[in-house]
Amino acid sequence: MMNYQDITARRLSGLVGAEIGGVNLAPGITQRTVDEIRDALLAYNVVFLRGQELTLDQFLAFARQLGEPSEYPLLPGLPGYPMITPVVKRENETVNFGGVWHSDTTYLPEPPMATLLLARTVPPVGGDTLFANMYAAYDALSDGMKDLLGGLVGISSSRKADAMRTREDRVSEAGRPNSDTELIGEHPVVRTHPETGRKALYLNIAHTVRFVGMTEEESTPILRYLYEHSVRPEFTCRFSWEVGSLAIWDNRCTMHNPVNDYHGYLREMHRITLRGDAPR
Numbered sequence: 001m002m003n004y005q006d007i008t009a010r011r012l013s014g015l016v017g018a019e020i021g022g023v024n025l026a027p028g029i030t031q032r033t034v035d036e037i038r039d040a041l042l043a044y045n046v047v048f049l050r051g052q053e054l055t056l057d058q059f060l061a062f063a064r065q066l067g068e069p070s071e072y073p074l075l076p077g078l079p080g081y082p083m084i085t086p087v088v089k090r091e092n093e094t095v096n097f098g099g100v101w102h103s104d105t106t107y108l109p110e111p112p113m114a115t116l117l118l119a120r121t122v123p124p125v126g127g128d129t130l131f132a133n134m135y136a137a138y139d140a141l142s143d144g145m146k147d148l149l150g151g152l153v154g155i156s157s158s159r160k161a162d163a164m165r166t167r168e169d170r171v172s173e174a175g176r177p178n179s180d181t182e183l184i185g186e187h188p189v190v191r192t193h194p195e196t197g198r199k200a201l202y203l204n205i206a207h208t209v210r211f212v213g214m215t216e217e218e219s220t221p222i223l224r225y226l227y228e229h230s231v232r233p234e235f236t237c238r239f240s241w242e243v244g245s246l247a248i249w250d251n252r253c254t255m256h257n258p259v260n261d262y263h264g265y266l267r268e269m270h271r272i273t274l275r276g277d278a279p280r
């Protein structure tokens with residue numbers, strides 16, 4: 001970890017997440033500040049900045065300083081801003097987008113390295129998001145389990161029922177023409193983070209279907225254990241949003257799960273994902 005000159009970082013829990021202070025993104029930030037935020041992201045795996053009520057152009061400009069924005073495959077972006085996806089739950093809706101533990105779009109061959117989520121409208125209470133540290137989940141496994149998993153490849157599908165349910169309102173309203181076709185990604189279940197060199201568990205209950213070379217019946221008991229293990233309370237943190245809160249999470253070493261406890265209230269976020277590489 002660097003000694004920061006521009007930013008402050010305050011941990012949210014023992015193992016994952018930090019709130020970053022001292023930054024005002026709206027007027028634009030220097031390369032040194034960008035480097036410090038990136039360093040904090042690698043150190044804390046998810047970082048949060050408050051009070052960033054950015055225009056769409058400012059949001060996009062900041063995202064471009066961190067990486068290369070990519071389009072979400074299943075839903076169109078905002079008019080004129082294909083890289084910015086609205087993540088919305090309306091007053092009359094009961095299902096929340098992505099409301100299950102996951103890392104983003106692991107059914108793609110090259111899933112996004114990071115996601116930026118900016119809060120525009122939040123409920124008076126509730127609508128927090130949980131994050132889990134997948135390095136910590138890997139590190140806590142026995143040597144025997146690490147050896148077993150080290151040789152396994154997981155298959156992710158865009159059509160697992162629970163995940164599909166969490167986006168069906170949005171897809172039926174505004175889905176892309178091809179959002180019905182199944183997308184499949186095959187990735188090592190233990191991946192080595194390309195920047196930190198650390199090993200992280202890489203599988204999730206929303207998208208992972210089975211291991212390559214094994215049936216679903218054979219894979220499920222192991223997967224179920226790992227899903228439960230990965231989200232042990234000590235591996236997690238919880239973030240409470242305000243309007244203008246911005247989260248940046250590293251999809252290569254975390255999972256997240258938005259809590260659906262605010263029925264009757266609007267929650268509206270803007271999301272940008274940054275292009276990643278093929279997990280190895």
Ligand code: OGA
Nearest residue numbers: 087098104129258269271
């Ligand atoms: C996402 C997502 C979480 C939230 O945008 O990928 O999972 O808190 N959102 O809305």
Ligand code: MN
Nearest residue numbers: 098103104256
């Ligand atoms: Mn997500």
